[in-house]
Ligand SMILES: NC(=O)C1=CN([C@@H]2O[C@H](COP(=O)(O)OP(=O)(O)OC[C@H]3O[C@@H](n4cnc5c(N)ncnc54)[C@H](OP(=O)(O)O)[C@@H]3O)[C@@H](O)[C@H]2O)C=CC1
């Protein structure tokens with residue numbers, strides 16, 4: 481009962497956060513709040529940036545750009561955004577925009593992040609980083625050269641629940657890691673056949689969309705990059721009405737097993753549309769990561785959206801089992817940083833702004849994290865025979 485009430489309270493506040501006055505930076509040198517501009521009137525914009533920004537004193541969502549002015553205006557009106565632009569370049573040309581949130585389809589991340597950086601903007605770039613590791617590397621190289629902050633929005637990494645699970649593993653409580661399993665599988669019916677996730681030219685595929693979280697997560701849990709892709713299996717997406725000769729390039733489902741140094745193995749599973757049970761009962765989403773060690777294991781249920789609900793279960797072989805839940809970061813004195821209702825996106829925004837303002841973020845993902853995740857996504861695609869998504873460089 482208490483946990484149901486907690487869930488309702490967290491959900492309500494996550495989507496109806498207190499709107500705080502916009503202030504100058506909290507650093508000693510006062511500056512104006514940061515003005516964010518969104519590329520694309522995208523579905524992800526409100527949960528990932530617009531709503532979290534309401535409770536961030538240093539963030540104003542100031543502009544949105546879409547391919548048509550009408551779409552940008554409708555979105556701007558709905559979400560209380562001051563400026564609406566037709567075409568993405570116009571938003572980049574606006575000197576008032578400090579930060580660009582790139583919410584375009586994956587295949588456009590590279591082009592528009594590069595353009596935004598060239599225009600002198602910091603960038604919060606949606607996941608997965610780009611279509612290939614070469615594109616990712618080029619984006620981060622340019623950000624470094626320009627002294628700008630670039631972050632790929634692997635939002636799940638910023639939630640304290642993940643940090644707690646990792647701390648348990650790193651403490652040695654479960655012994656040396658032997659095996660990791662990360663799964664993110666959704667039921668059929670969430671995405672139409674014309675969704676960007678099923679479009680090869682737009683960087684589609686289950687591994688790109690959902691699998692990037694699982695790939696990133698196994699690397700984080702293992703504290704290492706993989707050594708090789710041992711095996712893959714996939715179910716391709718085939719649009720309706722295509723000819724017999726159609727060669728599918730997009731995975732609806734992907735499974736891969738990878739080896740890591742020190743005899744560690746990891747399996748990832750992702751699915752954009754798990755078939756209904758008996759053809760009509762939708763399956764429950766599968767969102768979990770399990771790390772098995774020599775003497776025990778840790779399992780995080782719902783590692784991607786832990787604010788809604790999560791559990792961290794620790795089982796020691798032949799011994800006790802316990803469950804933890806962690807919704808806020810605490811410093812050494814026990815002072816909370818964050819709120820139980822902060823979604824992963826709000827934690828991510830906090831870290832992004834801290835970095836940009838020269839404060840130490842609680843969590844950060846750098847160039848090497850992003851490049852390594854893309855590299856191994858490409859290697860899985862190569863092994864599967866589907867091949868990498870088309871690179872622009
Ligand atoms: N962090 C997270 O939890 C999530 C992240 N994502 C990521 O965010 C990005 C966007 O996803 P999502 O919001 O679901 O997607 P949407 O389809 O809702 O938005 C994509 C945006 O890209 C623009 N766009 C530009 N060119 C094209 C094109 N050729 N075809 C289709 N759209 C185009 C669209 O049009 P216009 O310019 O006209 O507005 C639209 O606003 C992806 O990279 C995805 O992986 C998605 C969901 C969750």
Ligand SMILES: O=C1OC[C@@H](O)[C@H](O)[C@H]1O
Nearest residue numbers: 607666677689690752784
């Ligand atoms: O968090 C997510 O959940 C649903 C996905 O399709 C989306 O792209 C992803 O980022």
